[in-house]
Amino acid sequence: MLSRGRVAVAGLFPVMSLFIVVSAASPASACRGGGECYDRVSYPDVYRTVERPVVVERGYREVYETRPSVVVRQERVMLQPGRVTYAMTPPVTRTVFQEVVVRRAGWRWESTYGPYGERRCRVPVPAEVKVVPREILVHPGRRVRMVEPPVYGIQNRAVAVRPAQRYVVDHPPVIGYERTRVLARRGGTAWVRANTRW
Numbered sequence: 001m002l003s004r005g006r007v008a009v010a011g012l013f014p015v016m017s018l019f020i021v022v023s024a025a026s027p028a029s030a031c032r033g034g035g036e037c038y039d040r041v042s043y044p045d046v047y048r049t050v051e052r053p054v055v056v057e058r059g060y061r062e063v064y065e066t067r068p069s070v071v072v073r074q075e076r077v078m079l080q081p082g083r084v085t086y087a088m089t090p091p092v093t094r095t096v097f098q099e100v101v102v103r104r105a106g107w108r109w110e111s112t113y114g115p116y117g118e119r120r121c122r123v124p125v126p127a128e129v130k131v132v133p134r135e136i137l138v139h140p141g142r143r144v145r146m147v148e149p150p151v152y153g154i155q156n157r158a159v160a161v162r163p164a165q166r167y168v169v170d171h172p173p174v175i176g177y178e179r180t181r182v183l184a185r186r187g188g189t190a191w192v193r194a195n196t197r198w
Helices: 002-024 027-032
Strands: 038-043 046-057 060-065 069-080 083-088 092-103 106-114 117-125 128-139 143-148 151-162 166-171 174-185 188-193
Touching: none
Parallel strands: none
Antiparallel strands: 038 188, 046 174, 060 166, 069 151, 083 143, 092 128, 106 117
């Protein structure tokens, strides 16, 4: 039994020697031996701050209209134009009196009675005259040309000294800037040459 135990212990020496040889060939031993070594390094995400324009207030347009400036002036204006008319003048007459025979002169028989009986006598009858008025034309009426001058008056008239004006004012939008952190480079891992040796 003892001999078997020794054999087992003796069998461990080749394995240990093999481990030592392998360890001597590791990267750490290589760096110590003058070789190049690299470390695996993790680096974080890199952010940067950027300014981004934002609209604080939207632009708009305003329209202004001014009233016209008006003054009142008095001016002489024609109220009625002149015109030509014609009128008839009445005829000129005169009243005269004229004798008019109403009944002509003549004869009539008159009977008388005397001692010798009836006697008829022819008696003259004078004419019956009547005086009547009569209008006689002195000169007839005539057509007269009449010129009526134009009629003028004073009238108030509004005169625009300055016409109405229209103004358009454009207000630009108000732009502000906000700062935002954005990812500039994503982090990760990299192999970096080792400056120290283990």
